[in-house]
Amino acid sequence: IQLAERLPATTLWRMYQAWETAKTAENLEMYEASKYYHGKQWTDAELKELKKRRQPPTVKNRIRRKVDFLVGVEQRLRRDPKAFPRNPQGEQAAQTATSVIRAVQDMTKWQSIASECSRDALIRGIGVEWAGVTKNRKGKVDIKKVQVKGDRFFYDPRSEEWDFLDAQYLGEAQWMDIEQAKELLPWSSDIIDHLGEYSSGANTRGSLPQLFDKEKNWTQYVDTQKRRIFLVSIWYRYKGEWLFDYLVGEISLCPSEERTDEKTGEVYPPIDCLSPYVDENDATAHPYNAW
Numbered sequence: 097i098q099l100a101e102r103l104p105a106t107t108l109w110r111m112y113q114a115w116e117t118a119k120t121a122e123n124l125e126m127y128e129a130s131k132y133y134h135g136k137q138w139t140d141a142e143l144k145e146l147k148k149r150r151q152p153p154t155v156k157n158r159i160r161r162k163v164d165f166l167v168g169v170e171q172r173l174r175r176d177p178k179a180f181p182r183n184p185q186g187e188q189a190a191q192t193a194t195s196v197i198r199a200v201q202d203m204t205k206w207q208s209i210a211s212e213c214s215r216d217a218l219i220r221g222i223g224v225e226w227a228g229v230t231k232n233r234k235g236k237v238d239i240k241k242v243q244v245k246g247d248r249f250f251y252d253p254r255s256e257e258w259d260f261l262d263a264q265y266l267g268e269a270q271w272m273d274i275e276q277a278k279e280l281l282p283w284s285s286d287i288i289d290h291l292g293e294y295s296s297g298a299n300t301r302g303s304l305p306q307l308f309d310k311e312k313n314w315t316q317y318v319d320t321q322k323r324r325i326f327l328v329s330i331w332y333r334y335k336g337e338w339l340f341d342y343l344v345g346e347i348s349l350c351p352s353e354e355r356t357d358e359k360t361g362e363v364y365p366p367i368d369c370l371s372p373y374v375d376e377n378d379a380t381a382h383p384y385n386a387w
Contacts, residue, residue, distance in 0.1 A: 102339050103332065105348035111252075111265050112328050112343070118253035126220040126246065132159050133219045163218045170214045177201065204241040212243045217371065220246040224369040244268055249369065260369050267330035267367075274323040281342060284349040291325050291344055331367065 116123075131137070135157045138146070146153050179193035201207070209225060217223030224244035229237045248270045252263035260266065278285045328343040342349040 101335070102341065102350075103334055105341065105343055106346045108265075108330055108332065108341055108348075109328070109343055109346045111332065112250060112267070112269060112330065115250045115253050119250075122221075126222075129219055129221070130247075133157075133163060135160065163215065166218055167211055167215050171207075171211060174207075174210070200239055204239060206241055209241050209243050216243070216246045222246050222249060222369060222371045224249045224367060226367055244367065244369075249367075251369070258371050260371075265330055265332035266369070267328060269326065269328045271324045272327045274325055277325055277327055281349050283351040284342070287347070287349060288325065288344075291347070 135155045137155050137157075138153045143153055177194070177197045179190045179197065181187050181190040204227075213223035213225050215223075224246065226240075226242045226244050228240060230240050232238050248268045249266075250269055251260055251266050255263040257263075272280075274288055274291070278288050281288065325344050327349075329340070330343065331338055331340050333339075340350075
């Protein structure tokens with residue numbers, strides 16, 4: 097079955113670049129916020145001066161204490177999900193639905209994932225969870241929930257809602273081992289192998305400091321020595337539907353045919369995200385700015 101009509105990879109790549117450009121200041125602030133949470137609050141110049149004075153770089157990390165306290169409050173106030181009947185005849189069905197929902201929450205370890213998403217939201221300003229289904233080794237489908245790290249998530253910079261429901265696209269961007277990418281995208285194994293020789297020159301630099309520190313790579317989408325590629329997975333709205341694609345630069349790794357035999361119902365991105373504070377400029381803010 098042929099894929100539905102979709103946007104070209106060049107347009108999708110420009111969407112990612114639009115977020116990266118529009119949210120440069122916000123990403124820098126998120127990066128600094130993460131450093132503050134982990135007690136790295138001195139600048140290099142200040143550390144150099146302290147070393148000259150032979151003074152230890154002491155940090156009284158009130159930010160981490162406050163964030164951990166708020167995560168604990170969220171955990172204490174959290175309630176188990178419960179389904180309620182719409183009429184007396186639905187009592188038994190409501191009990192069954194409640195048992196199913198709670199079983200899914202336990203199976204996916206939702207409690208710990210929710211806590212980590214809350215922590216990320218309080219530190220970086222955005223908390224993200226991926227919820228979907230995967231096939232296990234026996235070929236059966238399992239429900240799965242995973243926290244998406246805040247430094248991998250990108251979104252439509254025009255989004256104004258705290259839960260990003262008005263976003264026209266969402267996704268993840270991360271460095272990935274080539275072998276891992278081939279396992280994830282077996283239909284694109286040949287292309288991924290050739291990507292080891294791909295480089296786009298000076299215009300391929302990004303602006304995300306967390307990627308600089310993690311990968312120490314400023315100029316290429318592909319690190320040939322470590323055998324890694326910079327993989328972007330994007331969900332986007334097009335002609336009233338949500339579509340999906342994998343990108344490496346302006347190259348699409350999407351299969352040429354649908355992976356399922358038929359399409360039933362509406363499709364939504366398996367990404368749930370929130371920003372507890374959004375300012376008047378639609379920028380995600382950090383709660384400790386008001387402490």
